[in-house]
Amino acid sequence: MFETFTGTETGEQVRREAREFIENYLKPLEQEHRITYESEVPIDLLRQVWKASREAGLYGAQLPEKLGGRGLTIYDQCLLKEDVVSAGAKLGAHVLGELGGPPRVGHLFQFATEKQLETHFLPVVRAERTCCFALTEPNAGSDASRLATRAVKEGDHYVLNGQKRYISGAPYADFAILMAVTDPEAGAKGVTAFLVDFDRSGVSLNSDYLPISGQRSHADIRLDNVRVPESHIVGGLGRGFLLGMSxxxxxxxxxxxxxxxxxxxxxxxxxxxxxxxxxxxxxxxxxxxxxxxxxxxxxxxxxxxxxxxxxxxxxxxxxxxxxxxxxxxxxxxxxxxxxxxxxxxxxxxxxxxxxxxxxxxxxxxxxxxxxxxxxxxxxxxxxxxxxxxxxxxx
CATH class of the missing domain: 1.20.140.10 (Butyryl-CoA Dehydrogenase, subunit A, domain 3)
Structure with missing residues (x-):
């Protein structure tokens, strides 16, 4: 009753490969390390899963072939994601990079500069770096117009101050695609997207809460006078909200x-x-x-x-x-x-x-x-x- 729908030839091939990867690699790995749905998994083990999935042709499978993906349609992606989740693997979300991998950056390639592709985006596709998308704040959830995080220009840098709340994938990430207000008078057109590396001075992560799922896959990001190069703006000044909604x-x-x-x-x-x-x-x-x-x-x-x-x-x-x-x-x-x-x-x-x-x-x-x-x-x-x-x- 669950095999009524089929995708493209490539999509069906990827589905078969995903099932084999989960049964032959991922589930035995989980058993070896006694992983449960609520385990706090060491980052080194997660990196091992990401790289193994990449080598299996699954990590980033939804991307175009020119970016190292399999060129899956959205229809294919829906079938594949349901398969992966329904398989019951505790680390299933990491097979396709849902918590910091290619799904986070896939649609942003068209906005990125050559330098940004080299330093941030392509390393994510290769499972060398991970990222998160940071929009939500303590007083700005569904209402993104209430963003309080500010970015003030100083020379060829911007200085960022503020806090992002409940950011999924943040505990695993190396950097964030982070929304900050560069023009408080311009509304949605005053929001800009920045690449913020977590090793920059003034960036700190905190996860002193535990969601009802029992999984620590979210964290807050605090920015205290964080200096970010102007070259780390994604998509242009004031285009962050449009980029996020695209x-x-x-x-x-x-x-x-x-x-x-x-x-x-x-x-x-x-x-x-x-x-x-x-x-x-x-x-x-x-x-x-x-x-x-x-x-x-x-x-x-x-x-x-x-x-x-x-x-x-x-x-x-x-x-x-x-x-x-x-x-x-x-x-x-x-x-x-x-x-x-x-x-x-x-x-x-x-x-x-x-x-x-x-x-x-x-x-x-x-x-x-x-x-x-x-x-x-x-x-x-x-x-x-x-x-x-x-x-x-x-």
Whole structure:
């Protein structure tokens, strides 16, 4: 029931290679080092995974061939990401470089200078350096117009002061693509993107919080009179916000396969448990109440996947999917969490215990209704687009 959709010839080849890499390399490595979903993994081990994935042709597979990738379509990427996540590897996110690798810089190549490509972007593709995207602040989450981080020009440098909050991938990163205000009077046009190396004086990272997922993959970035060369501006002065928004429709969509992969795991765990757990002398899978829950979970997963892949096809055709991508983020995050909730219900008390796979998936999926744009923000986008279309048609 999960093999209904297929991608391009290259995409299907990469999917096969990813499955083999996870089963033959990644899972044995995790067992050797006793890695759990909530382990604090040494950076040296992560670098080993990144390089092995790169050598296997997976790390950066979504990039064009001229940049060392496999030239995958967005449709291919959605299928691949769901496969990787649903495989259940604890370090699965690192196979494709989701927490600091090529997905963070892929669309920025067109804005980078030759020097920036040499020093920052191409080393990320080669798994030699890692990066994060730093936009969110303590008082600027969904409202990016409230950025407080400032960059003041001094000669051929800018001096940056401020704080970035909950930045994913920051604990593993060597540098950040960081948004700072260079013109406080210009609104969104006063935001500029800087390459900020973490070994610069005045840069410090702090992660004194633990998300409900139990994974320390986020950190705050504090900037205290950090001097950054003017040559480290990406895309031009005042173009940071546009640069950050240039891939928002694609990025919103590409978070969805992760949710679907987790939901798929939850469904399979629930189905497996239901066939082995007995009550009153019979497997609970024979009870109609359990069957109905499994049927609803499978239906919602199929609906969400169909929706995501439809929008992926439209993006590959170059269509505007602003509202449709928001719909996918909204629907996939809400339905995936509901699937995990039912998986807990089917497991009963066993599902409530820390260490249970469905318990961790439940916590992880709860985050996706907030991170990368809350469900309420997605609804705003959808409604505004619909009302705009109605007004234009009247």
């Amino acid at each position: 891939r928002i429709n694609v990025n919103r969509l590409l978070h969805c396969p992760t949710m679907l992969g987790l939901a798929r795991q939850a469904l399979m765990e629930a189905a497996s448990y239901a066939t082995s757990r007995e009550q009153f002398g019979t497997p609970i899978a024979s009870f109609q109440a359990i069957q109905h829950m499994l049927a609803d979970m499978a239906t919602e997963l199929h609906a969400a996947r169909s929706m995501v892949l439809d929008v992926a096809s439209r993006l590959d055709r170059g269509e505007d999917t602003r509202e449709a991508s928001a719909m996918c983020k909204l629907f996939a995050s809400e339905r995936a969490f509901q699937i995990a909730d039912r998986a807990i219900q089917i497991h009963g008390g066993a599902g409530l215990m820390k260490g249970s796979k469905v318990e961790w998936i439940f916590r992880a999926l709860r985050m996706y209704r907030i991170v990368t744009g809350t469900s309420e923000i997605q609804r705003n986008t959808i409604a505004k687009g619909m009302l705009k279309d109605l007004k234009a048609a009247s």
